[in-house]
Amino acid sequence: MSMPLLTASDLVGGYRPGLPILHGAGIQVSAGEFVALIGPNGAGKSTLMKAIAGIVPIWSGQVELAGRVVTNTPPHRLAEAELAFVPQTNNVFTSLTIDENLRLGAAALSRGQAGQALARSYEAFPDLTRFRNVPARALSGGQRQMLAVARALLTSPKLLMLDEPSAGLSPLMVSDVFSRLKALVHDGVAILMVEQNVKAAFSVADRAYVLTEGRNRLDGTPEHLSAMDEIVELYLGGGGRKH
Amino acid sequence: MLFQVLADGILTGSIIALGAIGLTLTMSVLRFPNFAHAELITFGAYIALAVLGLTGAFMGPLAPLSFGLPLILATVVAMAATAVLALLIDRLVYRKLRARSKKMTVVFGSFGVSLLVRMSILLVFGGAATYYSTALQRAIRVGGLFRVMPDQVFTLGLTIIIVVGLHLFLKFTRLGLAMRAYAENPQLVGIYGYDSERVLRWTWIIGAALAALAGVLYGLTVQIRPEIGFHLLLPLFAAAIMGGVGNVHGAVLGGLIVGLAESLSIYLIPPGYKMAVPFLLLLLILYLRPTGLFGSAKGAVR
Amino acid sequence: MTGILLYLVFFLIVTLIYSIVVMGLNLQWGYTGLFNAGVVAFYAIGAYGTAVLMGPDRSTLIGGFGLPFPIALIGGMAAAGLGALIVGLAALRLRDDYLAIATFGIAISVQLVALNFEGLTGGAQGLIGLPRPLFSMFDSPNGFNLFYLGFVACMAALVYLALQTALGSPWGRLLKAVREDETAAASLGKNPAMVRLQAFVLGCTLMGLAGGLYVGFIGFVSPLDFLPILTFQIWAMLIVGGSGNTKGAFVGAFAVWGLWSVSGMAVSKLLPVQFQSQGGAIQTMLIGLLIVLTLLFRPRGLIGESETISRHAN
Numbered sequence: 037m038s039m040p041l042l043t044a045s046d047l048v049g050g051y052r053p054g055l056p057i058l059h060g061a062g063i064q065v066s067a068g069e070f071v072a073l074i075g076p077n078g079a080g081k082s083t084l085m086k087a088i089a090g091i092v093p094i095w096s097g098q099v100e101l102a103g104r105v106v107t108n109t110p111p112h113r114l115a116e117a118e119l120a121f122v123p124q125t126n127n128v129f130t131s132l133t134i135d136e137n138l139r140l141g142a143a144a145l146s147r148g149q150a151g152q153a154l155a156r157s158y159e160a161f162p163d164l165t166r167f168r169n170v171p172a173r174a175l176s177g178g179q180r181q182m183l184a185v186a187r188a189l190l191t192s193p194k195l196l197m198l199d200e201p202s203a204g205l206s207p208l209m210v211s212d213v214f215s216r217l218k219a220l221v222h223d224g225v226a227i228l229m230v231e232q233n234v235k236a237a238f239s240v241a242d243r244a245y246v247l248t249e250g251r252n253r254l255d256g257t258p259e260h261l262s263a264m265d266e267i268v269e270l271y272l273g274g275g276g277r278k279h
Numbered sequence: 280m281l282f283q284v285l286a287d288g289i290l291t292g293s294i295i296a297l298g299a300i301g302l303t304l305t306m307s308v309l310r311f312p313n314f315a316h317a318e319l320i321t322f323g324a325y326i327a328l329a330v331l332g333l334t335g336a337f338m339g340p341l342a343p344l345s346f347g348l349p350l351i352l353a354t355v356v357a358m359a360a361t362a363v364l365a366l367l368i369d370r371l372v373y374r375k376l377r378a379r380s381k382k383m384t385v386v387f388g389s390f391g392v393s394l395l396v397r398m399s400i401l402l403v404f405g406g407a408a409t410y411y412s413t414a415l416q417r418a419i420r421v422g423g424l425f426r427v428m429p430d431q432v433f434t435l436g437l438t439i440i441i442v443v444g445l446h447l448f449l450k451f452t453r454l455g456l457a458m459r460a461y462a463e464n465p466q467l468v469g470i471y472g473y474d475s476e477r478v479l480r481w482t483w484i485i486g487a488a489l490a491a492l493a494g495v496l497y498g499l500t501v502q503i504r505p506e507i508g509f510h511l512l513l514p515l516f517a518a519a520i521m522g523g524v525g526n527v528h529g530a531v532l533g534g535l536i537v538g539l540a541e542s543l544s545i546y547l548i549p550p551g552y553k554m555a556v557p558f559l560l561l562l563l564i565l566y567l568r569p570t571g572l573f574g575s576a577k578g579a580v581r
Numbered sequence: 582m583t584g585i586l587l588y589l590v591f592f593l594i595v596t597l598i599y600s601i602v603v604m605g606l607n608l609q610w611g612y613t614g615l616f617n618a619g620v621v622a623f624y625a626i627g628a629y630g631t632a633v634l635m636g637p638d639r640s641t642l643i644g645g646f647g648l649p650f651p652i653a654l655i656g657g658m659a660a661a662g663l664g665a666l667i668v669g670l671a672a673l674r675l676r677d678d679y680l681a682i683a684t685f686g687i688a689i690s691v692q693l694v695a696l697n698f699e700g701l702t703g704g705a706q707g708l709i710g711l712p713r714p715l716f717s718m719f720d721s722p723n724g725f726n727l728f729y730l731g732f733v734a735c736m737a738a739l740v741y742l743a744l745q746t747a748l749g750s751p752w753g754r755l756l757k758a759v760r761e762d763e764t765a766a767a768s769l770g771k772n773p774a775m776v777r778l779q780a781f782v783l784g785c786t787l788m789g790l791a792g793g794l795y796v797g798f799i800g801f802v803s804p805l806d807f808l809p810i811l812t813f814q815i816w817a818m819l820i821v822g823g824s825g826n827t828k829g830a831f832v833g834a835f836a837v838w839g840l841w842s843v844s845g846m847a848v849s850k851l852l853p854v855q856f857q858s859q860g861g862a863i864q865t866m867l868i869g870l871l872i873v874l875t876l877l878f879r880p881r882g883l884i885g886e887s888e889t890i891s892r893h894a895n
């Protein structure tokens with residue numbers, strides 16, 4: 037692996053002053069690497085992503101992106117720094133049409149670039165073309181997720197952060213989304229992804245982090261982690277978690 | 280008689296509509312009813328008056344209107360000055376109060392601000408009613424049914440132009456899209472890569488400029504007093520809520536309905552109660568169709 | 582008694598009456614987070630309601646029921662509560678900010694009715710010559726004033742104790758729950774909109790009570806006693822005393838009404854006649870400034886506030 041693209045270290049932060057959710061969590065993603073983030077509900081996975089994305093304030097610790105310190109940088113500046121983020125919920129504007137969502141998502145680009153990016157996007161997601169003038173509230177959950185990912189890719193990010201992109205998708209859709217993500221990684225995009233289905237995550241990721249109670253619990257390659265009793269019991273064990 | 284009443288209602292309604300557009304926009308994007316919007320209207324009217332006093336009527340009116348280029352120039356200055364005032368108020372007061380956990384704190388603050396601005400205007404300009412021009416206009420007779428002032432027709436036309444313009448702006452420009460997006464989900468705007476501070480800034484600028492314009496037009500067709508904004512505020516809120524908060528076309532229709540209801544009310548209640556008509560409409564709409572006549576989706580700008 | 586003392590009695594009566602209004606507002610804003618932009622309307626409804634019910638029969642007027650003061654007072658309170666119910670039902674099911682707009686509307690409408698409905702309210706002149714409770718028992722107006730001071734003090738104390746009891750009861754805890762976390766309160770099976778409506782109506786009823794007490798004191802009503810500025814003054818009293826703190830109502834009413842009266846005297850004594858109206862504007866600006874600065878820099882009030890609310894206000 038090459039030099040780290042994203043290094044978040046010792047992050048402490050949260051939503052309300054005095055009530056930290058992150059207690060020193062950290063994460064590293066190299067260029068072109070596919071990293072999964074797993075952990076129980078409420079562990080702070082989404083919060084960690086939001087902290088990196090500049091939405092949840094970081095009280096101590098540091099985030100470095102492509103060699104620049106970007107701790108607590110407003111999210112639109114991070115977009116310029118080629119980081120794209122798809123939140124877990126409410127990740128598209130339902131009162132805007134698909135086309136409007138994409139046009140707004142390409143706002144950081146020049147007009148010419150934006151036009152090309154939109155064309156590429158419609159090419160990659162033909163389903164969206166059909167609905168381009170439909171308000172996003174009329175889309176199904178899977179279509180919304182697709183729009184959210186398409187939007188994030190408009191700016192050709194170096195690092196894509198996805199919070200449970202497979203949530204609510206049918207198994208067929210999940211494998212479609214995952215193969216698309218693998219293709220992106222193949223093209224050199226680094227991905228950091230939260231995923232509840234640990235088996236599925238391990239099947240695509242190069243590395244994974246396990247987060248509990250706002251702290252790093254374990255990390256390593258899927259092979260390495262799959263061999264650990266704790267992981268097998270809690271996340272891979274026969275029917276331990278439904279998904 | 281009835282036709283005259285209807286015509287008057289539509290013309291008053293177009294001023295209400297113009298003010299309500301700005302209000303509905305700021306109310307949905309900034310997510311609070313800004314009671315100091317009234318004072319932005321008044322401030323705009325008086326700044327135009329002051330500029331007119333400085334430049335003088337160095338050119339005659341553009342017939343058949345009662346005003347000429349100087350007032351148009353003064354209006355532009357007033358719109359800019361009012362936008363600056365709104366940005367200043369936001370920076371000094373609202374920004375801090377918006378962050379409070381008690382949601383209505385910023386509404387509370389807007390009342391305090393409104394008092395400060397209104398009294399400042401009173402101190403500087405005095406309390407007497409004034410006019411932009413004392414020149415008499417010749418009314419236009421329409422088919423022997425009713426008469427209208429050219430200025431009123433101008434106001435109606437301008438309202439229509441602004442609504443169309445704003446519609447195109449919200450639909451086709453990035454800033455317009457971002458404003459609609461912000462009304463739905465402020466946080467996501469930044470994630471989409473758009474500077475949300477910019478959205479706030481331009482919402483204030485546009486809302487304030489429209490308020491100032493409404494103030495000048497009200498001053499042109501009625502009169503200029505320190506209370507004009509205060510008196511317009513309830514009709515504006517009624518129009519905005521009736522049209523569905525955030526719905527620009529709805530605000531216009533709401534404005535026309537309020538204007539018509541006010542002028543038709545003379546058939547039902549003594550004229551002294553005219554100012555209560557918007558309140559009754561408001562109660563009616565809150566009881567019967569709380570999302571507005573067009574059932575706007577919550578928090579959406581259209 | 583010297584002039585100063587006489588004035589002090591008058592001042593204290595008005596202060597205590599206003600402190601009852603502030604306590605009503607505190608229940609709404611301080612404890613429930615409801616914004617009432619029409620305080621003066623409910624105060625006026627209480628005052629006019631009381632006046633109409635207890636006033637002597639007059640051929641030109643609708644009212645004149647000649648009821649005893651306590652009953653008229655209760656009638657005035659009920660009228661204010663009814664007004665609150667109409668507005669609250671319309672707005673509170675919806676969004677918090679609609680209550681602010683609707684109460685702003687009722688303030689304007691009540692003022693119009695007071696000015697225009699001459700058959701009921703006496704119009705611009707108002708209703709004069711209303712009987713004052715037990716007035717004939719005293720040889721001088723001063724004696725009555727002293728008595729009334731005691732009476733109003735008792736009423737204010739009663740309201741204070743009743744509010745403290747209510748806030749300490751399960752209902753008070755419910756209010757707190759609704760304010761701090763509406764969804765959690767809803768999941769307890771309580772309808773938050775209902776709880777908020779109760780607090781709103783109760784608060785407005787107290788404002789109506791204060792209005793009735795004012796009429797009993799001065800013996801007439803006129804639209805001039807119910808100008809929109811009163812709403813701002815009451816707010817200023819509330820936040821100076823610290824919202825969410827019932828005791829602060831007394832301090833806030835005393836401080837703000839004191840400031841207003843002193844600045845009013847200064848304006849009328851010191852400013853030449855032609856600048857009097859400017860002086861009034863400056864007085865009003867002081868109130869606006871007090872509100873804005875307190876909200877910005879001392880959100881817990883100038884005097885301080887009890888710990889019940891401090892966790893939530895920041």
Ligand SMILES: Nc1ncnc2c1ncn2[C@@H]1O[C@H](COP(=O)(O)OP(=O)(O)OP(=O)(O)O)[C@@H](O)[C@H]1O
Binds near residue numbers: 051052076
């Ligand atoms: N907007 C918020 N305001 C306050 N607290 C929050 C907010 N969002 C999350 N939390 C709290 O932060 C903690 C971590 O939540 P987070 O969403 O990061 O967990 P997660 O690991 O993503 O869980 P899940 O697997 O369910 O998505 C939880 O205790 C949650 O209650």
Ligand SMILES: [Mg+2]
Binds near residue numbers: 081082083124199
């Ligand atoms: Mg999550």
